[in-house]
Amino acid sequence: MKFTDSVSGVLICALGIALLTMSAQFPSFAGQPYGASLFPSILGTALVLCGLGLGARDLLQRRAGSTTAPWITPDAAFGNARAVAAFATVLLFVLAQILLGRAVGFAPLAVIGLFVLFRVLHIKTLPALALSLGGTVMCWFLFARLLLVPLPRGIIGRLIDGTV
Amino acid sequence: MPIFATLAQAFQLVLTPEVFFTALMAGAFGMFVGAMPGLTATMATALLVPLTFFMDPIPALAAIVTASGMAIFAGDIPGAMLRIPGTPASAAYVEDSHRLSLAGKLNFALGTQLAVSIIGGLFGVAVLIVAAPLLAELALNFTSFEYFWLAALGLSCAIFVSSGDPLKAAVSLLIGLALATVGLDPTTGVARFTFGSTDLLAGIEFIPAMIGLFALAEILRGVLKLNSNGSGDAEQMPQATGPLFKGVGAVIRKYPKNILRSSILGTLIGALPGAGADIAAWMAYAVSKRFSRNPDNYGKGEIEGLVDASSANNAAVGGAWIPALVFGIPGDSVTAIVVGVLYMKGLNPGPMVFLQNPQLIYAVFLIFILSMVLLWPLGWLAIRAARQVLRIPRSVLLPLVLVFCVVGSFAMTNSAFGIALMLVIGLAGWILEDNGFPVSPIILGLVLGGMFERNFMTSMIKSGGDLTAFFDRPIAMGLGIATLALWALTLGTSLYKAARKPAPRSTP
Numbered sequence: 001m002k003f004t005d006s007v008s009g010v011l012i013c014a015l016g017i018a019l020l021t022m023s024a025q026f027p028s029f030a031g032q033p034y035g036a037s038l039f040p041s042i043l044g045t046a047l048v049l050c051g052l053g054l055g056a057r058d059l060l061q062r063r064a065g066s067t068t069a070p071w072i073t074p075d076a077a078f079g080n081a082r083a084v085a086a087f088a089t090v091l092l093f094v095l096a097q098i099l100l101g102r103a104v105g106f107a108p109l110a111v112i113g114l115f116v117l118f119r120v121l122h123i124k125t126l127p128a129l130a131l132s133l134g135g136t137v138m139c140w141f142l143f144a145r146l147l148l149v150p151l152p153r154g155i156i157g158r159l160i161d162g163t164v
Numbered sequence: 165m166p167i168f169a170t171l172a173q174a175f176q177l178v179l180t181p182e183v184f185f186t187a188l189m190a191g192a193f194g195m196f197v198g199a200m201p202g203l204t205a206t207m208a209t210a211l212l213v214p215l216t217f218f219m220d221p222i223p224a225l226a227a228i229v230t231a232s233g234m235a236i237f238a239g240d241i242p243g244a245m246l247r248i249p250g251t252p253a254s255a256a257y258v259e260d261s262h263r264l265s266l267a268g269k270l271n272f273a274l275g276t277q278l279a280v281s282i283i284g285g286l287f288g289v290a291v292l293i294v295a296a297p298l299l300a301e302l303a304l305n306f307t308s309f310e311y312f313w314l315a316a317l318g319l320s321c322a323i324f325v326s327s328g329d330p331l332k333a334a335v336s337l338l339i340g341l342a343l344a345t346v347g348l349d350p351t352t353g354v355a356r357f358t359f360g361s362t363d364l365l366a367g368i369e370f371i372p373a374m375i376g377l378f379a380l381a382e383i384l385r386g387v388l389k390l391n392s393n394g395s396g397d398a399e400q401m402p403q404a405t406g407p408l409f410k411g412v413g414a415v416i417r418k419y420p421k422n423i424l425r426s427s428i429l430g431t432l433i434g435a436l437p438g439a440g441a442d443i444a445a446w447m448a449y450a451v452s453k454r455f456s457r458n459p460d461n462y463g464k465g466e467i468e469g470l471v472d473a474s475s476a477n478n479a480a481v482g483g484a485w486i487p488a489l490v491f492g493i494p495g496d497s498v499t500a501i502v503v504g505v506l507y508m509k510g511l512n513p514g515p516m517v518f519l520q521n522p523q524l525i526y527a528v529f530l531i532f533i534l535s536m537v538l539l540w541p542l543g544w545l546a547i548r549a550a551r552q553v554l555r556i557p558r559s560v561l562l563p564l565v566l567v568f569c570v571v572g573s574f575a576m577t578n579s580a581f582g583i584a585l586m587l588v589i590g591l592a593g594w595i596l597e598d599n600g601f602p603v604s605p606i607i608l609g610l611v612l613g614g615m616f617e618r619n620f621m622t623s624m625i626k627s628g629g630d631l632t633a634f635f636d637r638p639i640a641m642g643l644g645i646a647t648l649a650l651w652a653l654t655l656g657t658s659l660y661k662a663a664r665k666p667a668p669r670s671t672p
Contacts, residue, residue: 001595001598002598002599003599008599008601012335015339015342019342022356022357023356026349026354026356027352027354029352032352032625033629034351034621034624034625034629035349035351035352035354036349036351036352036354036356038621038624039345039617039620039621040342040345040356040357043338043341043342043345044342046334046338047335047338047339047342050331050334050335050338051335053331054331054332054335057331075388075598077388077389078388083387083388083390086387086388086390087384087387087388089387090380090383090384090387090566091587091591093566093570094380094566094570094583094586094587095587097570097574097580097583098580098583098584098587099580101574101580101583102580106571106574110567110570114563114564114567117387117563117566118559118560118563121387121390121559121562121563122559123559123560131560131563131564135563135564135567136567139567139568139571143571143575147575149571149574149575149578150578151571151574
């Protein structure tokens with residue numbers, strides 16, 4: 001997704017204004033002239049100035065005829081259904097780990113997610129299955145066993161513990 | 165001579181099979197962690213601490229020194245191969261090393277980085293040995309005004325080193341600084357931009373953010389490209405040909421001044437509290453670009469920038485130990501952990517250690533030299549092993565990297581919050597980079613933002629809002645003038661270029 005600098009400028013101005021508005025609501029303390037809002041306010045102001053600068057520059061270039069790009073250009077790859085599927089699978093994979101990780105567990109979600117992603121990326125079924133299992137086991141071993149990261153064990157953990 | 169007796173004692177402490185074995189294992193571990201995208205030298209050190217609890221002081225320190233040094237170098241490997249810096253210290257020149265790899269010069273890029281890393285690292289150790297007390301004393305005299313200008317100088321570099329548009333780099337930096345304000349305000353304790361989330365009270369962890377910006381965004385771009393372009397694999401994968409160190413000697417002979425300049429800069433920056441290998445790399449890269457004959461090639465595969473930044477970040481590792489050992493003030497996050505380990509071992513860091521246990525200090529120096537000697541074979545092995553990555557198709561590699569990103573982000577917070585942070589920041593980074601906004605300044609802003617704001621607020625409160633106080637002290641004035649001169653120079657150059665630009669296209 002490509003925006004022209006005018007659109008980017010407007011978005012950056014909006015971000016700066018949001019920062020300024022929220023900063024204005026931070027409490028101030030008596031006798032302390034410089035509080036929690038000072039630094040974010042400076043950043044907000046600088047963002048607004050940069051946004052205006054970007055927009056002004058783009059509009060000047062447009063007026064001079066050196067830029068004729070449309071305001072918003074969607075990524076050409078989004079015209080390809082398989083590319084969209086791969087993109088969506090990556091996002092769903094991460095979202096599933098966030099939302100279902102605790103309930104289902106890291107490992108089952110990783111195996112399923114990897115398998116789907118490999119298939120979408122044209123890897124044949126058997127290698128995809130082997131890679132999904134191998135990748136998950138390697139990751140589990142490195143992080144959960146060697147580095148002692150408490151990856152969510154989910155349903156398999158509960159089965160092993162006999163609490164299901 | 166007591167110095168010889170002390171040295172002999174130090175050699176006795178270091179030259180044992182236990183120390184060698186520990187250093188070797190920790191070095192291999194550091195190489196692995198540093199080479200994994202998103203896992204940092206700090207993480208390698210932090211993960212070693214529980215193990216060092218069971219060791220004697222010297223093997224414990226050997227483990228930390230070797231692991232952190234190796235991780236800083238190993239961060240260059242995925243940077244060159246996949247354009248994903250393994251550690252933040254490799255972010256400054258990732259574009260150059262990756263472009264060199266794509267041009268079929270992967271071995272040349274990594275061989276050069278390994279060689280100058282060792283030279284820079286040894287330089288840092290030499291300074292640590294010779295000038296530790298002097299430099300630490302200088303850093304100790306700094307007040308919030310000097311720290312403010314130092315951070316300002318480092319952040320300014322983030323804008324001016326980016327090869328693209330300085331205005332867009334400034335926006336990226338401001339976004340990074342804004343992200344750093346999330347959480348509890350350092351001066352008043354007010355919760356800012358947390359939206360009621362308790363996870364955000366502690367602020368935004370920079371490691372999930374870095375994984376998101378550098379890895380997830382790259383994966384999203386990669387999967388889109390793979391499916392829309394069938395030959396994506398072939399054009400993305402750099403070719404590795406020829407011996408590893410071919411041409412490296414010539415580069416070292418061509419740029420001895422750059423290596424020396426950046427090693428000095430790296431050591432000095434490393435010695436300053438709060439400024440570590442990442443800032444050293446950024447500043448050395450910026451200085452290199454300013455003085456180079458080919459500044460336009462920076463960001464497009466220029467070996468000169470690589471030589472400068474790579475020697476500086478390893479020199480900073482030694483430099484960071486100077487204030488840590490002499491005054492117990494950590495120079496960066498790794499030495500902050502080290503200071504903790506020293507206390508744990510009953511070796512309270514400070515000037516008294518130099519008087520009471522000089523053999524331990526000399527032993528630390530020897531360990532540093534040992535770690536640099538080990539860097540050569542371990543680095544060579546790591547590059548050779550990592551090169552297998554190139555044989556794996558991108559359609560196999562990208563999903564596997566995705567799992568590591570998810571687990572690496574989880575590991576930093578031990579909760580799904582780290583993964584969520586990675587996802588949101590990664591998506592934002594993907595959109596920003598597609599629109600010409602560089603992502604590296606976001607990370608620098610996020611890492612330095614807290615220190616920058618803290619020193620700015622302290623200075624403002626101390627001076628009662630009088631901005632001239634920022635130039636009252638001589639070192640602060642020097643740093644302030646350097647920062648402002650950098651801005652003036654860049655703005656002046658941009659305006660000059662804009663004014664000289666012919667305007668034939670402006671006629672309709």
